[in-house]
Amino acid sequence: MAQDLVNTLADLKEQEAIKIAKDRLSAGEDPFKIMEDARKGMEIVGKRFSDSEYFIPDLVYSGEILKAVTELVKPKLTKAAESKKLGKIVFGTVAGDIHDIGKDIVVFMLDVNGFEVHDLGVDVPAQKFVDKIKETGAPIVGLSGFLALAFDSMKETVEAIKAAGLRDKVKVMIGGGQMSDEIKNYTGADAYGKDAMAGVTLAKKWIGAS
Amino acid sequence: MEKQWEDMSSDEKQEALFAKWMSPEGVEFKSPEAKRLYKERATRIKDALQLKKKPDRVPVFLIPSFAPAFYSGLTPREVMYDYEKANQAWKKFYLEIEPDAHFGCVAPGPGRFFDILDYKLYKWPGHGVPNNTTYQCIEGEYMMADEYDALIQDPTHFFNTVYLPRIFGALEPFKQLPNLTTYAEMYGTGITFFPYGLPDVQAAFKALLEAGSEALKWMGYFGAFMKEMPELGFPAGQVGYTKAPFDILADTLRGTKGIMMDMYRQPDKLIEAMDAMLPFWTQKGVIEAKMGGCPIIFIPLHKGADGFMSDEQYKKFYWPYLKKIIQGMVDEGVFPFIWAEGGYNSRLEVIRDLPKGKTAWLFDIVDIDKAKKALDGIACVAGTMPTDLLAVGTTQKAIDHTKRCIDVAGKGGGYIMSNGAFFDEVKWDNLKAMVETVKKYGVYK
Numbered sequence: 001m002a003q004d005l006v007n008t009l010a011d012l013k014e015q016e017a018i019k020i021a022k023d024r025l026s027a028g029e030d031p032f033k034i035m036e037d038a039r040k041g042m043e044i045v046g047k048r049f050s051d052s053e054y055f056i057p058d059l060v061y062s063g064e065i066l067k068a069v070t071e072l073v074k075p076k077l078t079k080a081a082e083s084k085k086l087g088k089i090v091f092g093t094v095a096g097d098i099h100d101i102g103k104d105i106v107v108f109m110l111d112v113n114g115f116e117v118h119d120l121g122v123d124v125p126a127q128k129f130v131d132k133i134k135e136t137g138a139p140i141v142g143l144s145g146f147l148a149l150a151f152d153s154m155k156e157t158v159e160a161i162k163a164a165g166l167r168d169k170v171k172v173m174i175g176g177g178q179m180s181d182e183i184k185n186y187t188g189a190d191a192y193g194k195d196a197m198a199g200v201t202l203a204k205k206w207i208g209a210s
Numbered sequence: 211m212e213k214q215w216e217d218m219s220s221d222e223k224q225e226a227l228f229a230k231w232m233s234p235e236g237v238e239f240k241s242p243e244a245k246r247l248y249k250e251r252a253t254r255i256k257d258a259l260q261l262k263k264k265p266d267r268v269p270v271f272l273i274p275s276f277a278p279a280f281y282s283g284l285t286p287r288e289v290m291y292d293y294e295k296a297n298q299a300w301k302k303f304y305l306e307i308e309p310d311a312h313f314g315c316v317a318p319g320p321g322r323f324f325d326i327l328d329y330k331l332y333k334w335p336g337h338g339v340p341n342n343t344t345y346q347c348i349e350g351e352y353m354m355a356d357e358y359d360a361l362i363q364d365p366t367h368f369f370n371t372v373y374l375p376r377i378f379g380a381l382e383p384f385k386q387l388p389n390l391t392t393y394a395e396m397y398g399t400g401i402t403f404f405p406y407g408l409p410d411v412q413a414a415f416k417a418l419l420e421a422g423s424e425a426l427k428w429m430g431y432f433g434a435f436m437k438e439m440p441e442l443g444f445p446a447g448q449v450g451y452t453k454a455p456f457d458i459l460a461d462t463l464r465g466t467k468g469i470m471m472d473m474y475r476q477p478d479k480l481i482e483a484m485d486a487m488l489p490f491w492t493q494k495g496v497i498e499a500k501m502g503g504c505p506i507i508f509i510p511l512h513k514g515a516d517g518f519m520s521d522e523q524y525k526k527f528y529w530p531y532l533k534k535i536i537q538g539m540v541d542e543g544v545f546p547f548i549w550a551e552g553g554y555n556s557r558l559e560v561i562r563d564l565p566k567g568k569t570a571w572l573f574d575i576v577d578i579d580k581a582k583k584a585l586d587g588i589a590c591v592a593g594t595m596p597t598d599l600l601a602v603g604t605t606q607k608a609i610d611h612t613k614r615c616i617d618v619a620g621k622g623g624g625y626i627m628s629n630g631a632f633f634d635e636v637k638w639d640n641l642k643a644m645v646e647t648v649k650k651y652g653v654y655k
Contacts, residue, residue, distance in 0.1 A: 012474065055520045057470040064471060098333060098346045101466050123339070148597050148634055149343060178597040178631060186602040195517060 005034065005069075009041030010048070012058060014065045017041075021069045031076040038069050042112040050197040056105065059196065063108050085116040087207040088138035090129060092120035093176075094153035099146035102176045106142065109196040115203060126153075126160035133166055140203055141170050143189065146177035154187040162188075171206045175199060223543025224568075227505035228256055234503060237440045247443035251310040255445065257623065259506075259545060259590045261567040264623035268616055268652030269310040270645050271447055271592065271628035273572075275317050276344050278303035280635040287341035290321035290334065293431035300435065304444055307638075307645055311447030312439040317632075319345075320428035326421040328379030331462060344634055352376045353463035355472065358479035361463075362486045364389065373463065380417040383410040436502075448547055450498025451508040452491045452539070455484035455531035460513040469513065473527060484531040492538035495546070505545040509535070515552030516575075521560070529560050540568045547592075550574060551631060558584035574630035582619045591619045592626040595644055600629065600636035608640040612647040620652060627652065 005024070008017040024034050045062040048054040054062075089110055093103050100122050107119045118132055129141060141161065143154045154174055161167050172189040175198070184192040193199040218226065232252050239245035250266070257265035279289040282299035289296035300315035324334060331352065332338075334345035352373060353361060361368045367389045375385040386405045393402045405411055436446065453461075459480065460469035472480045495507040513519070514528035536546045546569045550557070553575040561571070562584055570590035573581055578594055585591050594615060599608055612627060619625040627648045 014474070055523070056518050057473055057523065058520070060467055060470045061474050096340060096343050098339065098348070101349060147344060147346070148601050148631075148636075151598070151601055180596070180598045182598045182603060186598075 005037040006041045006044070009038055009062065009065055009069070010044035012045075012061055012065065014061075014068070017065050018068050018072070021072050025072060025076065031073045034073050035070070035077065038066055038073075039112060042066060046109060046113065046197055046200065049195075050201075059105055059109070063105075066112065086114040086209050087140065087203070088116045088118065088136050089140040089142055089203060090118045090120065090132045090136060090138045091142040091144070092124035092129060093122040093144045093146075094150050094157055095123060095125050096153050097145045097147050097150045098122045099144070099176070102146065103142075103144035106144065106175065106193075106196045106199045109200050110142075110203060113200045113204070126157040129157050130160050130164045130166065133161065133170060134164070139170055140206055141172045142199060142203075143172060143174045143187075144176045145174070145179065148178055150176070150179075151183055151186060154183070154189065158188040171202075173199060173202050218543070220541045220543055224505050224540075224545060225543075227499055227503070227543050227545075231445065231504040231506075232256070234440050234445075237437065239443070240441050244441065244443035248440060248445060251443070252445040255310060255447070255626070258626050259570050261587065261590060261624045264654050267654055268620045268648050269626045270648040270652070271311055271313075271626055272304075272307060272309040272641065272645070273313050273447070273629060273632065274303065274634075275632040276634045277636065277641075278315070279318070281306075281638060285335060285341040286318070286344055286634075287321075287335035289318040290336075290345075293318075293320070293428055297431050297435050301438070301442075304439065305442065307642055309645055310445075312444040313447045314449075315432060315435050320424050323421045323424045323428070326417055326424060327381060329377065330379055331377040347462070349465050349467075351465045351468045353459075353468075355464075355468060355476070358476065358483050362479070362482050364391070365486050365490060367391070377462075380421075381414050383408065383414040386411055446502065446504050446506075448506045448508045449502025449504040450495060451510065452495040452498075452535060454509060454511055454514065454528065455487045455491065455535065456514060456528045457510075457512045458487050458491060459483055466513065473519075473523060477527070480527065481531075484527075488531065488534055488538070492535050495535070495539045495544050496542040499539075499542075499544045505543055506547050507539060507544050508547050508549055510549045510551055512551055514557065515550065516554060516556045518552070521556065524557060525560060529557075529563075533563065536564065536569060540565060545569070547572065550576070555580065561585075562588055564588060570626065572626075572628055572630070578615055578618050582621070582625075586622075586624070590624045590626060592628045594619075594630045595628065597629070597631045597633050597636070600633060600640050600644075602637070603640060605637070605639050605643045608637075608643050609647050612644045613651055616648065616652045623654070 005017060005020045008020060021034055042062060045054060049059055091107050093099055107117050110117050118136055120128055120132060133141060143157055145154060158172055161170060173191045173193050174184055174187060174189045175193045179192055181192050191202050193202050254265040254269045257263045258269050276286040278300045279286050281303050284295060284299055289299055296315050296318040304312045332345045332347050335341045335343055339346060371385050371387050375382045386408060388402050388405055460466060464472060499505050499507050514524055539546055548569055549572040551574050554573055555577050558580055566588050570592055571585060573593035576594055581591055595611060599611055615627055
């Protein structure tokens with residue numbers, strides 16, 4: 001039964017996954033275990049995405065299935081049972097750019113991979129990143145952008161982090177639309193991730209979890 | 211006597227449209243030099259597109275978003291609202307950098323039109339995003355998951371009474387409009403037509419009339435530009451656009467997330483809806499080509515890019531319907547210029563399944579060796595100067611990239627050097643170096 005939820009979620013069988021979660025809940029099982037299985041299923045989804053077996057629609061769909069399972073289970077979860085987070089990340093789409101699809105997918109994958117993500121949304125001014133880094137002490141910052149204008153916004157954000165004296169305390173990753181290693185160098189970021197799982201891999205590497 | 215349009219083969223139709231474009235009606239060239247340049251450029255482009263003949267050199271296109279505004283020191287806001295300024299900026303951009311074609315001054319659009327109708331689908335400079343920024347689409351579900359049947363049964367009524375009222379705040383009352391396909395005779399007339407008397411519906415129509423006047427005013431400037439550029443020696447690189455059926459639904463109706471759910475939850479409805487869109491969007495391309503006196507019609511591609519779906523999904527949802535649109539237009543003499551925005555490495559084998567010498571593919575991010583190999587003898591290849599290189603690269607890097615594209619994709623003809631993505635502010639030296647390099651290095655011996 002436990003294996004069933006892991007695999008049905010990994011295989012993107014929406015109805016079956018939800019049914020299994022419901023059945024296990026009504027059988028009185030520990031909701032934490034159910035969430036743990038869902039997380040394992042998502043791990044497989046992430047792996048399949050990295051292996052180019054799954055693509056963006058599969059990630060997004062898995063997210064919908066996970067959301068449905070979480071909504072069933074969450075009310076029964078006690079706070080204490082929530083899993084320990086790997087580390088904190090401040091994330092956002094940079095100033096002037098309102099695109100959120102790519103950002104949302106990366107934030108989602110970081111979240112299911114155990115990170116505590118502080119998502120600042122879109123069109124985020126440099127100062128807001130700085131304030132959030134100070135407030136959370138997050139060692140990782142993710143800058144997302146779809147448009148070419150984001151090149152400069154990212155550069156300004158990295159500079160603002162530097163001016164605040166935080167540059168050596170954080171690692172900065174960039175990604176989205178027209179980003180590349182060329183742009184990474186231009187902005188002064190530490191790395192460019194070409195997709196959501198590349199972002200997860202970077203984050204894990206940076207906190208020494210991989 | 212000249213052959214009538216309906217009696218022509220698709221090849222004859224294409225040649226007839228190219229002939230119109232080569233000798234544009236009502237165009238009075240400003241100088242003999244402009245006339246010579248126009249012929250040279252148009253011939254060069256036609257040869258590269260059709261794959262029948264090696265051109266004299268590789269043609270070079272610049273297809274900008276708001277770049278000409280920045281080039282003239284104007285903000286996108288200014289050119290969206292001051293149509294004369296837009297015309298001057300676009301003209302300056304093409305005259306000074308001198309690529310082989312112009313691409314209209316469409317991007318700036320009539321700013322006031324969007325104000326009047328309270329456009330909800332985008333944020334634009336000075337309206338949700340800063341003045342010096344491009345317009346940006348607001349992702350959302352502007353058609354709900356349970357509205358497929360309504361769209362499929364009557365696309366026009368759905369657009370008029372569901373989609374438009376959602377994307378234009380001022381047209382919200384249009385959701386009360388009757389379906390006039392059910393009006394046939396005297397009996398019941400008042401019951402059909404009374405919604406046109408409702409005060410809010412009348413206010414919506416007044417807004418639409420005012421917006422229409424603004425669009426007409428803009429068209430005056432736009433039309434003048436489309437006439438003047440050929441007179442100065444620059445043929446139009448395209449005169450209209452259509453979309454892949456999947457993108458029609460994915461971009462602005464169901465939204466990215468919505469369409470991805472539909473691929474799993476209601477794939478049959480999605481396919482039916484794409485079939486319903488086909489005749490409208492095929493015809494749009496054909497009409498615009500005939501109206502513009504040029505066979506080249508753009509098809510910007512979005513959600514079939516690398517990573518956006520699997521091969522299997524691409525073959526099931528994306529390619530068959532894009533191919534139908536391409537074929538439908540080719541049958542009517544149109545030359546589809548397909549712009550694959552984003553990565554397209556994983557689709558190169560699939561897109562080979564096309565009539566030979568009838569399409570061009572502009573790539574944004576692609577392995578140029580593989581692209582040329584895949585499409586050699588099948589389609590003209592275009593691209594692939596990346597935005598990052600134009601915006602932050604060194605000029606030498608831009609030159610090197612241009613040379614490499616010419617070496618690989620230019621081999622034997624069938625290649626147009628171009629930017630890969632719609633671009634705004636870049637390093638002008640890089641842009642100029644790209645064009646100059648093509649002119650020197652891209653000559654066929």
